[in-house]
Amino acid sequence: MPGRPGSAVTDLLIDGHLVAGGSGTFSTINPATEEPIGLAADADAADMARAIGAARSAFDDTDWSRDVALRVHCLRQLRTALNAEIEELRAVTVAEVGAPITGTHGSHLQGPVNDLASPADIAENYSWRTDLGLASPMGIATRRDLVREPYGVVGAITPFNFPHQINLAKLGPALAAGNTVVLKPAPETPWCAAHVGRIIAEHTDFPPGVVNIVTSSDPRIGARLCEDARVDLVSFTGSSTTGTAVMAAAAPTITKVCLELGGKSAFVVLDDADLALACGAAAVAVSRHAGQGCAFTTRLLVPRDRYDDAVDAAAAAMADIPVGDPTDPATVCGPLISARQRDRVKGYLDLAVAEGGSFACGGGRPAGLSLGYFIAPTVIRGLDNSARVAREEIFGPVLVVVAHDGDDDAIRIANDSPYGLSAAVWSADSDRAEAVAARLRTGTVSVNGGVWYSADVPFGGYKQSGNGREMGLAGFEEYLETKVIAIAVDL
Numbered sequence: 032m033p034g035r036p037g038s039a040v041t042d043l044l045i046d047g048h049l050v051a052g053g054s055g056t057f058s059t060i061n062p063a064t065e066e067p068i069g070l071a072a073d074a075d076a077a078d079m080a081r082a083i084g085a086a087r088s089a090f091d092d093t094d095w096s097r098d099v100a101l102r103v104h105c106l107r108q109l110r111t112a113l114n115a116e117i118e119e120l121r122a123v124t125v126a127e128v129g130a131p132i133t134g135t136h137g138s139h140l141q142g143p144v145n146d147l148a149s150p151a152d153i154a155e156n157y158s159w160r161t162d163l164g165l166a167s168p169m170g171i172a173t174r175r176d177l178v179r180e181p182y183g184v185v186g187a188i189t190p191f192n193f194p195h196q197i198n199l200a201k202l203g204p205a206l207a208a209g210n211t212v213v214l215k216p217a218p219e220t221p222w223c224a225a226h227v228g229r230i231i232a233e234h235t236d237f238p239p240g241v242v243n244i245v246t247s248s249d250p251r252i253g254a255r256l257c258e259d260a261r262v263d264l265v266s267f268t269g270s271s272t273t274g275t276a277v278m279a280a281a282a283p284t285i286t287k288v289c290l291e292l293g294g295k296s297a298f299v300v301l302d303d304a305d306l307a308l309a310c311g312a313a314a315v316a317v318s319r320h321a322g323q324g325c326a327f328t329t330r331l332l333v334p335r336d337r338y339d340d341a342v343d344a345a346a347a348a349m350a351d352i353p354v355g356d357p358t359d360p361a362t363v364c365g366p367l368i369s370a371r372q373r374d375r376v377k378g379y380l381d382l383a384v385a386e387g388g389s390f391a392c393g394g395g396r397p398a399g400l401s402l403g404y405f406i407a408p409t410v411i412r413g414l415d416n417s418a419r420v421a422r423e424e425i426f427g428p429v430l431v432v433v434a435h436d437g438d439d440d441a442i443r444i445a446n447d448s449p450y451g452l453s454a455a456v457w458s459a460d461s462d463r464a465e466a467v468a469a470r471l472r473t474g475t476v477s478v479n480g481g482v483w484y485s486a487d488v489p490f491g492g493y494k495q496s497g498n499g500r501e502m503g504l505a506g507f508e509e510y511l512e513t514k515v516i517a518i519a520v521d522l
Contacts, residue, residue: 044228047239089240181209186256294452451493
């Protein structure tokens with residue numbers, strides 16, 4: 032179990048140097064206790080401008096974009112250095128994010144740190160140049176080569192929910208592909224990013240300006256990455272509403288935008304499934320990390336004639352989910368990230384009642400927890416897919432149970448959403464489940480508990496859940512331009 036995080040990290044990383052923020056500092060809050068745990072550097076517009084300039088110079092004026100061996104070396108060095116300080120990072124993650132400590136052994140920390148091996152391996156073995164062979168277009172004998180090159184300066188804007196996973200899933204492939212990066216993390220979780228910046232500065236050979244990390248209490252500072260013509264690609268993870276603003280801000284310069292946005296993913300239970308097992312799995316899935324996951328399955332679609340049994344099964348499973356102190360290894364559901372997010376979720380619970388729904392369990396603050404931004408895991412019953420709580424992303428431990436009338440109807444309801452990030456299907460017949468999965472308009476689908484999350488698997492969504500992919504070869508290639516060189520030859 033980690034102790035309290037160490038001394039505050041109050042520095043930005045700009046042009047290879049750890050520097051103070053132009054706006055001073057701001058507090059980072061422990062969401063489980065509502066107490067400040069330290070200070071983070073508060074960047075101003077001038078800091079961001081210097082970071083973009085440093086990234087631009089490092090790309091244009093050094094060999095970073097052409098030196099694959101150096102890039103691979105630096106990423107492997109970073110992976111080793113992060114692992115050397117994993118316990119300090121674990122303490123920071125639990126305190127700042129409210130992440131249950133058990134999760135830091137997986138996707139909250141150690142998983143993404145170790146996954147840095149993947150983009151390094153891809154870069155080391157990638158076919159950067161492909162011979163397209165000889166041809167004679169317009170009668171001119173020509174040898175054609177397809178060349179993949181980095182975009183240039185990448186602006187990475189990340190949210191609070193899984194900061195290490197999302198920060199490193201952007202930094203790893205962008206850097207491995209030869210880009211330089213300016214990372215702007217969420218105001219709620221500056222330390223997670225700042226620690227990575229300090230480790231890069233103190234323990235790796237990344238050239239100055241290749242990685243810049245700019246923390247700020249002002250979300251508008253990140254908008255400058257979308258507007259500055261020196262930035263060639265913006266990679267954003269967050270809400271679909273903010274994603275729209277990112278696209279609009281980048282439009283005047285025709286900057287490429289990669290978006291990983293919201294979700295309202297369906298957990299489809301077919302009529303031959305083990306109802307208690309499936310509904311219990313759905314309840315646990317939406318309660319992890321207080322439901323703060325864009326791909327979490329927050330709509331439970333169940334056969335109409337077994338609706339009451341399904342609600343009871345989900346509620347019984349939720350009642351047994353440990354909620355509370357994230358430093359306790361038994362905790363599954365920790366706090367929401369902030370008072371604002373807690374109040375937002377509470378607003379949706381009030382809306383559920385106004386829309387005619389009721390709570391099979393939960394519906395407010397857990398008993399016995401007077402401090403912290405906690406919401407009890409909640410099952411909402413009595414609503415159909417037209418309800419706002421069944422259509423809008425709540426980002427809390429809230430499961431809405433919706434009835435369906437067979438496979439075709441379940442598919443219709445699952446696809447009746449502005450989002451298309453993820454889904455799950457459960458059935459006693461795996462072929463039947465896979466046939467349903469094939470008809471769902473989502474970027475990932477879990478069948479009978481299958482796990483799609485992995486460093487080699489591309490992640491992203493359809494429709495308003497974004498564009499582009501992260502991780503895997505597809506995620507790596509998002510950060511590459513395509514060039515064709517045609518050379519006239521004598522035959």
